[in-house]
Structure formats: structure tokens, C-alpha cells
Amino acid sequence: MKLHQVSVFLENKPGQLAGPCRALADAGIDILTLSLADTQQFGILRLLVQDWQKAHSVLQSAGCVVNVTEVLALDVPDKPGGLAYVLDILETAKVGIEYMYAFTANARGEHAAIIFRFEDNDLAIDALKQKGIPILGPVELFARLLR
Amino acid sequence: MNEYPSPFHPASAADYLPLTQLRQLQLQRLQAAVTRSYEYVPLFRERMRERELTPAAVAGLTDIAKLPFTCKNDLRDTYPFGLFASPMDEIIRLHASSGTTGKPIVVAYTQQDIDIWSQVMVRSFAACGLHRGDIIQNAYGYGLFTGGLGAHYGAEALGATVIPASGGNTERQIMILNDFAVTAICCTPSYFLHLIERAVELNLKPRHLRVGVFGAEPWTDAMRQRIESIAGIQAFDIYGLSEITGPGVGIECPYHRGLHIFEDHFYPEIIHPDTCEVLPDGVEGELVLTTLSKQAMPMIRYRTRDMSLLYAEPCPCGRTIRRIRRINRRSDDMFIIRGVNVFPSQIESALLQVDGALPHYAIILTRDKGLDEMEIRIEVSSDVISDKVRAVEQLRTRLSHAIEHTIGIRSRVTLVGPRTLARSEGKLNRVQDLREG
Numbered sequence: 001m002k003l004h005q006v007s008v009f010l011e012n013k014p015g016q017l018a019g020p021c022r023a024l025a026d027a028g029i030d031i032l033t034l035s036l037a038d039t040q041q042f043g044i045l046r047l048l049v050q051d052w053q054k055a056h057s058v059l060q061s062a063g064c065v066v067n068v069t070e071v072l073a074l075d076v077p078d079k080p081g082g083l084a085y086v087l088d089i090l091e092t093a094k095v096g097i098e099y100m101y102a103f104t105a106n107a108r109g110e111h112a113a114i115i116f117r118f119e120d121n122d123l124a125i126d127a128l129k130q131k132g133i134p135i136l137g138p139v140e141l142f143a144r145l146l147r
Numbered sequence: 148m149n150e151y152p153s154p155f156h157p158a159s160a161a162d163y164l165p166l167t168q169l170r171q172l173q174l175q176r177l178q179a180a181v182t183r184s185y186e187y188v189p190l191f192r193e194r195m196r197e198r199e200l201t202p203a204a205v206a207g208l209t210d211i212a213k214l215p216f217t218c219k220n221d222l223r224d225t226y227p228f229g230l231f232a233s234p235m236d237e238i239i240r241l242h243a244s245s246g247t248t249g250k251p252i253v254v255a256y257t258q259q260d261i262d263i264w265s266q267v268m269v270r271s272f273a274a275c276g277l278h279r280g281d282i283i284q285n286a287y288g289y290g291l292f293t294g295g296l297g298a299h300y301g302a303e304a305l306g307a308t309v310i311p312a313s314g315g316n317t318e319r320q321i322m323i324l325n326d327f328a329v330t331a332i333c334c335t336p337s338y339f340l341h342l343i344e345r346a347v348e349l350n351l352k353p354r355h356l357r358v359g360v361f362g363a364e365p366w367t368d369a370m371r372q373r374i375e376s377i378a379g380i381q382a383f384d385i386y387g388l389s390e391i392t393g394p395g396v397g398i399e400c401p402y403h404r405g406l407h408i409f410e411d412h413f414y415p416e417i418i419h420p421d422t423c424e425v426l427p428d429g430v431e432g433e434l435v436l437t438t439l440s441k442q443a444m445p446m447i448r449y450r451t452r453d454m455s456l457l458y459a460e461p462c463p464c465g466r467t468i469r470r471i472r473r474i475n476r477r478s479d480d481m482f483i484i485r486g487v488n489v490f491p492s493q494i495e496s497a498l499l500q501v502d503g504a505l506p507h508y509a510i511i512l513t514r515d516k517g518l519d520e521m522e523i524r525i526e527v528s529s530d531v532i533s534d535k536v537r538a539v540e541q542l543r544t545r546l547s548h549a550i551e552h553t554i555g556i557r558s559r560v561t562l563v564g565p566r567t568l569a570r571s572e573g574k575l576n577r578v579q580d581l582r583e584g
Contacts, residue, residue, distance in 0.1 A: 007534035009527060011563050037536045041543065042562055046534055060348060065527055065564055069534045098535050117534065 001137040002070040002121060004052040009065035010043040020045065023062035029055050032145070033115070035101035048103070048115065050142055071117045072124060073103060073141050075134035078112045086114075086133055093127030095120065103141065113141060156273040156305065158266050161411050162466040169467060172411055174208050176439035181205050181214065184445045187232035190225060191215070191447060211416065211437065212425050216448045222252040222390065231255050233443040243291040244389055254293070254389050255443035261300065263440055267395035267409045268301020274398045274407065274466075275358050275383040277331050279306035282355075284323060286334035286342075287363070288314040293393030294363050298333045301395060307331075314338070321346045324353035336361040336370055336382070337575050340506055341566065343378045344528060352378070360385050362394055364574045365453075365475045367492055369499035370506050384473055390449055391436050397471060405458050405470035412440050415471060416448070417457055420478045428459035433478050434471060452479045482512060482578055484519045489554050491577040494523060497553040501545050502531055509568045509575060514582040521558040523550060526565050 010016040017036070024031060029049050037044045049055045052068060059066040076082045090097065096119035103113035113136055118124040128135060164172070182202040184191040194215035195201065204213055222230060231238065233255070240256040256264065277283065283302045287294030295313060302309040310327060312320055314334070320342055323329065332339065339359055346352050356378060362385035374382045386406050387394035396413050397406035408415045417432040418425055426432045434451045438444075455471040462470055476490040483489070491510060498505045507526035512519065523546070531542060539562070547560045569576045 005534065009532045009539070009562070009564070011561075011567070039536060039540070042539065044534060044536060044539065060529075063565060065529050065532050067529050067532060067534055098537075 001072070001125070001135045003048065003073055003115070003138055003141065005069050005071045005115070005117070006047045006049065006052055006055045006059065007067045007069060008045040008047070008059060009067075010045055012038070012040065012042055016043070017045065020059055020062065020064050023058050023064070024049070024055060027054065027058040029058065032142075033101070033103045035099070035115075037099065046099075046101070050138075069117065070121055071115050072121060073113045073115050073136040074128065075111050075136055076114050078110055082112070083114065086128075089127055089131045089133065090118075090124065093123065095124045095127055113144070153276055154278045156269060156278065158269045158304075159273045161409075162270060162274070162407065162468055164411065164467055166467055169411060170208060173414055173439060174205075176411075177208065177211065177414060177437065178202065178205050180437065180439055180441070180445045181447060183232050183442070184447055188230055188445070190221060190230065191217075208414075211414065211448065214448050216423065216435065216450050217446055218450045219252065219390070219452070222254075223250050226250050227253040228255070230444055232445055233257050238443050240296075242293045242296075242389055242393065251291075252390065257442040260392070260441055260443050263412060264297060264392045264395060265300040265304040267392070267412060268297055269305045270409060271385055271395050271398035272301060272305045272307070272331075272360065274400045274464075275331070275360055275381070276401060277305065277307060277358060277360075281305075281307040281330045281358075282310065282327060283307045284310045284312050284320070284327070284329045284332045286312045286314055286320055286332060286338065287394075293387070293389045294333075297387070297393035297395060298360070302333075317342055317345050318349075321349065321351050321353070324356060325351055328355040329353060330355050331358040331360065332356060333360045333362075333385075335363045335574055336366040336374060337364060337507060337570075339378075340370070340374055343374070347377065348529075356380050358383065360398075362386060365477065365480070365492060367475050367495050367499070368473070369496055373499065373506060386471075386474065388436075388451060388453075390446055391438055391451075392441065396436065399473075400462060400464040400466060402462060402464050404462060405472050406474075407462065407466050407468045407470050408436075410468050412438065414439055415457060415469065417455065418450075420454075426456075428457045431456045431472075434474070452477045454478050480578065482510075482580060484512060484521050484556055487554060487556055489556070493553050494550060497549040498523075498525065498546060501542070501549050505531065505546070507565075507568060507575060508577070510578045512578070512580045512582050519582065521556060522561055523558050524561045524563050524568060526568055527562045528565055532562075 008020045032048045034047045098117040100116045185202050237257050238255045243251040243253045285298045289295035359380050359382045371382050383399045386397035397408040414437040416435040420433040434453045434455045436449050438446045453474045454476050455474050458470045475492040505525050509524045511522040543560045550558050
């Protein structure tokens, strides 16, 4: 149920973001969602794609500094308090969140998918399962694209 | 089982000359070299006359201290052919430095010079345990730079199989290393590290590679450890400079206790870089080299700007030729920032203490409102980078602290992508001083 996220280190200078995006485009890889963490000194681009292995090798060949990490996609009710409810569960279980971003592709319907990177993914899974919060695996998540 | 597992190349015999004969040979050759320079090189004759000296002044080896020095500027001032001691019809090869600062310097070789250069390269390879049957990939740049052709001729004369890969095109280098079952490689240590890191990334670590002969830039023991542990090879430091002949002036033996200088052809001295007095064995100073047998362009007391010292004690390998300490800094590499003397090698050791994975760096010096600023740009790889901002920030902080702890000065650490720092002939340009006034 964990997702593989591809992340790319970017220097803080013009053209840095275009390079990896172009490499993925040339390989015909569609970026499903992304988030960019930026500081004054550098940035980290995080990507979700369907074929993460291919994206990893394409980016590596393009000379990028690439890492693959596991993240979780949580199914959150798309209504006021939906995210807060999930965050409360995590807080009670003392699970730290490194970062999170929305899975934006085809974001229609009653549920939103939010991508989480936890300090401890397994701890998070336990806490969420106990409270019945659905965790989306790659199959379920990518199936939403077809809807 | 063979009693002698590794063949002994006859050329190596000169490494083991009894000291009495070695010194006598050096004196004879020194006298001939001084006479030749005095005869054919106007600049040298002029300087001898200023000191009221003739070649007859060299009665013993210690008399070398009376002779005038030659420095890099002399080669620039007499550009292109002013220091040649052979007529052009006896000169069969010219090489030149890259000339990143002003005019390049030009060096010349007669047939005998090329032969002797090949011989010292044979002795260098042999000291690294290479022999007939080895397959040597020569990834030094071929061209005006002496590294490429120097290693090439030496490897051929050794009887090994040479692959003239030249520099660059890392992926092709990796393919050749694997497909041609290469057993040894020659290149700069920083390029090899890049090469092997890439090979590991591609899951194509060369399986037959046993020896690396690395030179043309100063490197530290920490860098050697990193290279040896990643590549699973023995890394040897080779020393040379175009002005003297090119690579093959000195080489490490398997004991790695400094570099043996082929002093039957290149006579070493250590001097104080400011007072120019000759220093005793074991004391650090600037390495000065005199070519004892070069014809086309003899160098008398050439100031290398490389900082080292001479070891007096004999090496366990049995070679009688003396050793110099590995060169990890040059007297002109040193820079002064906020009144503190700093060598790039100090920065390198600091970086290698952190995760042992960050040897590709450049130092940029600027001045802002009269205050010196130092920026260290470091190439990073997937091994040290994470998807978390906090982890990358922590890495920067650790690096910055390690540098401050080593040299006592704060610097700005910038992380940059792999292979983005400027390189020339495979060498990283370590220091860029952009301070004005």
C-alpha cells in the first residue's frame, strides 16, 4: 500500500526545474502530481508517476540526483474537517509528518487523496488502520485517473 | 607455484642501484646537464655569469645549491622556444600546458627524451605491479597535455595492452572497462571517483580492474581510501609535471610510503619557499627538480611549487631511490582568507570526514564590502541527499561545521549537482579567487 515517490535535488538557479521535467517528457512519462520544497539554497522536487522505476533510471541518466522514498496516500473525505480528522488521529498516535501534498490528478468526487511522508510509515499505517482511514495503494490511486 | 609471482621488468633495475653508484651517476649527468644548458640556453648562461659561475663549479652533488633556479615564469617569458637546448631538427615532439592563466608553456623532447620518459613510465607501472598481459585503459586526455601520450608510450613499452580511451564520455569508459576486461586505469583521481560512482549507479562496477594509477592533481589519503573501498582496487599516486617530462617523475610502490623519485633522471631538493635555502631530509618545503638527462629542454633547479619533504630512511620495498611525501598541496594553491593561510587539502579532509562521500568541491573567494567571503561548492550524489529538506539542511550544517572546525573560518556551503563544477583536463579547478583590490 506504500507508494514510491521519486525526488530530485535542484540547485537554486534558473533552468534547474526544466531539466528533469524535459527528461521525463522525452521518455513519455506523465507526472501525476508533484510538490516542490524550496529553500534559499536548494529545492527538492517530489514526483509521483506510474512507472517509478523508469522515471528513476531516466532521471539518473539525465545526471539528476534522484532518490526513491516510500510515501502513503490517504483517502480523506472532501468536506470541512476531513483533513483535520485524519491529522487528529496522527497526533494522538504521536506520528510525525515530514511533509504532505495533495494528489491533484482527477481530483473530483467525495474523496481527496493526500500524499504523506511520515517519520515512521509503519507506525502511521497502524494508527490509521485502527481508525478505519483508507490508505490507497498504487492500483487504487492510479485507478482514479481513469474515472 | 611460481616463486616470483610478478614479473620483474629489466627497466626497474635502476630503481635499486647501490647508493654510491647512483650518486656518481647523478653527478656525471648533472655536470653534463649544466654544461648543455650553459652552452645552449642564453637565459641560464646569463644567470650563471651574474653569479660568476661556469659549469666547472659543479664538482660535487651539493654544489647544485650554487646554481640559479628556474621557475614557471621563465618558461612564459621565453615563450615559445626560448629554453630549448636542441635544434628543431632534433626535436621530435612538443607539448604545451593548458594555459588557463595567460600564455601556455611549451616543452620539447628529442628521441632520447621520449625514450627516457617511456622508461620512467615503465618503471612507474612496474612499481604498481603491472606487467605484460595487463590491459591498461588510459583515460588521461590525449593531446597537448603530457598525461595522455606519456602514459600511452610507457604502457606500450611495458608490454601491456593499451586502450587509448582519452578523457571524457564516462558511459563509454565504463563500457570499455567491463567489455575489454580492463585490469588497470590511468586518469585523475577526481575523474576516477566520478567514473566509479557512475559505474556503481549503473550496476556496472568493473570486475577485472585491479590497479589505478592516478595523478595530475593533488589528492589526500582519505580520497584514496574512498576510491579503494568503492572500486576494490589498489590506487597508486603518480607524480609528474610537463616542465620536467610529464607523468613518471615519481611513483608509489606497494608500500604506499611516499613516492619514489626516479632520481637517476630527476634530482630532487627541498627548499624553503621564501628564503630558498636547501632544507635537510625530513623537513617540509618546496620540491625543486633538476632534469639530469633531458636534452631538448633541460631544467636546472625547477621550482615545482609543490610542497613535500624527502624521506631519508630506506623503503621496505628495497628501492634505493629516495621518496618524497605525497603532494597534497602546492605552495601557490594556498590562499589567505581573513588573514588565515588555507590549503584546499584541509577543506578536502574536512569534507571527507562528513559521510566520506563528498570529494568533489570548489572554493570560491569573494569580497563583500571589504570582507572576505568563502563559499564551498560541493557536488552531491543520491547517497547523501534525501527527499527531506531538514536532512539536506543538516548535511549543509555538518559540512559547514567540519570546515569551520578544521580551518577556523566560517564558510557558506552550497550543494550543487554532480559534474557541474568546472574541470579542465579532468582536473577540478579547486580555487577561484574573485576578490579584487
